[in-house]
Amino acid sequence: MQSHSTKRYYAPASTGNLSVGFDLLGAAFEPVDGSLLGDELLILGEAAELSLQLSGRYVHQLPAATEDNLVFKAFYAFEQALGKPLPRLRLQLNKQLPVGSGLGSSACSIVVAFYAFNDYFGQPFSQSELLQLMAVAEGGVSGSVHYDNVAPSYYGGLQLMLPDSAQICRSLPWFEHWRVVLCYPGTVLSTKAARAVLPQQLSLTDSIAFAGMLSRFVSALYAGDEQDAAAALQDRVAEPARQSLMPELLPLRTALSEQGVLHLGISGAGPTVFALCRDDAQAATTAAYLNTHYAKNQDALTAICRLAPQGARALAE
Ligand SMILES: Nc1ncnc2c1ncn2[C@@H]1O[C@H](COP(=O)(O)OP(=O)(O)O)[C@@H](O)[C@H]1O
Numbered sequence: 001m002q003s004h005s006t007k008r009y010y011a012p013a014s015t016g017n018l019s020v021g022f023d024l025l026g027a028a029f030e031p032v033d034g035s036l037l038g039d040e041l042l043i044l045g046e047a048a049e050l051s052l053q054l055s056g057r058y059v060h061q062l063p064a065a066t067e068d069n070l071v072f073k074a075f076y077a078f079e080q081a082l083g084k085p086l087p088r089l090r091l092q093l094n095k096q097l098p099v100g101s102g103l104g105s106s107a108c109s110i111v112v113a114f115y116a117f118n119d120y121f122g123q124p125f126s127q128s129e130l131l132q133l134m135a136v137a138e139g140g141v142s143g144s145v146h147y148d149n150v151a152p153s154y155y156g157g158l159q160l161m162l163p164d165s166a167q168i169c170r171s172l173p174w175f176e177h178w179r180v181v182l183c184y185p186g187t188v189l190s191t192k193a194a195r196a197v198l199p200q201q202l203s204l205t206d207s208i209a210f211a212g213m214l215s216r217f218v219s220a221l222y223a224g225d226e227q228d229a230a231a232a233l234q235d236r237v238a239e240p241a242r243q244s245l246m247p248e249l250l251p252l253r254t255a256l257s258e259q260g261v262l263h264l265g266i267s268g269a270g271p272t273v274f275a276l277c278r279d280d281a282q283a284a285t286t287a288a289y290l291n292t293h294y295a296k297n298q299d300a301l302t303a304i305c306r307l308a309p310q311g312a313r314a315l316a317e
């Protein structure tokens, strides 16, 4: 039961890379049916000890020890960054995103936690300071700092990372009628493991292709050229190395492409795939197709989404 002083916070799921922007591009998504696809954190009150209750559809995928939970770690990281002791909180994490899924699950818990602590303790950190704390925490999980999940989950929308810029990232335009079907098969693939297969170096040809395709995508978004934007969704960095971890990707892409789907790519580090659809009708048939041909077990999740304009936020109590 919630007490009167309970505060509720939420952060949305995100797709890192969006095929064309390895570690540099990420989008927050929300189901078109109005449901929430993301983690929720409740601050139930204050107490002598920090505590965390766990609930939600994917609670069974979380580490058994509370101390290993990223929400717990986020509290201590927040306190350390602040440089003064904070009152201990009674927390509840409603874990609605599968872990090791490619839906930015670790980032989502990190983002909702830092957002909640910053709000609860009177906004001691600016947005970009908070985002940096989130990215460092995410780097602790995946093995290297990358912003392509924390930035969209925090700010919402489609975010392009801006290396060496104080602003860190910037929102890009999007085609409002586009739909994205996210399909998580129900099997776990850790981001760390999926990063371990990546090449340590790119050839000059691949480097130019990577920069070129990302530029083409961004330029097409600004030009309002939907066809060219979809055509630019090509991954020259991670996908070639990760195909062996996701052998169903190419056959699924071929089948969906024959049905007119604009693109099928790996969401984050996988195993979730995202299908870019031109409208609601195509998204519905694509969701049914992926549910039949890619979902593996009861943990599987298929959602028809649109870009989430809003990221982390407080929910009505
Ligand atoms: N609240 C949490 N949400 C997600 N993962 C968590 C959480 N707390 C701890 N973890 C651990 O963090 C790691 C997240 O794995 P990762 O492959 O990065 O997931 P994802 O790709 O879905 O973000 C796992 O080892 C998981 O046990």
Ligand SMILES: N[C@@H](CCOP(=O)(O)O)C(=O)O
Pocket: 014, 016, 017, 022, 023, 024, 101, 102, 103, 104, 105, 106, 146, 148, 149, 191, 194, 195, 238, 267, 268, 269, 270
């Ligand atoms: N750019 C990262 C994105 C990882 O996303 P996740 O949702 O799988 O954690 C990568 O491709 O490694």
